[in-house]
Amino acid sequence: MSSLANGFILPPLSAPYGAFEPVLDRLTLETHHRYIYGAAAERLYGETRLRPLLSSETEMPFTAAYSKNEDGRIYDCHRFYFNSILPPSYSGLRMPKGALLAEIQRGYGSAEGFFSAVKSAVKHIDRVGFLWALKGRRGIFLRFLPDHMTPSLSEHPLFCIDLWEHAYFLRYRERRDAYLYGFFRIINWAEIEKRYEKIKR
Secondary structure: OEEOHHHOEEOOOOOOHHHHOOOOOHHHHHHHHHHHHHHHHHHHHOOOOOHHHHHHOOOOOOOHHHHOOHHHHHHHHHHHHHOOEOOHHHHOOOOOOHHHHHHHHHHHOOHHHHHHHHHHHHHOOOOOEEEEEEEEOOEEEEEEEEOOOOOOOOOEEEEEEEOOHHHOHHHHOOOHHHHHHHHHHHEOHHHHHHHHHHHHO
């Protein structure tokens, strides 16, 4: 954990920074987590009216208070991103399973079809922001949101992929496809399955 000012504790990663190599290099991950996510968290905690939310928050859904606040949106985007990854030694290329896999198969034919749809979506994005996998009434769909915009409060996020350069450039340069391949090596499908089950209830 990284202690911040005002007594706030930055939510930790699932493992030390170096454990995510070679997919994400230590310098990139530490800068991204501690100084970008951490700075937004610290500023958010400094707002007295939002402090109780930070101390008692649950992962879903987004809060209306956060969605109206720039630091809140930065915080939420990064919260979902960092809570969706595990070191490659933990996750490997494990696939989704159960009801989540069945829903992916209904919409995309197979897990591989879903991965291809994600790759295609990223290929056509030339802005910074986050690509979100969302659960709607008609199934799982992808939506790119620029900068630090978050889905509407009525949408149900499963995970997001950070497409800002600070998330990957030192390791991958302009090769977003390689970064995306790496992301699918570290995605925490067990956590995403839990989110999916909560949404279904």
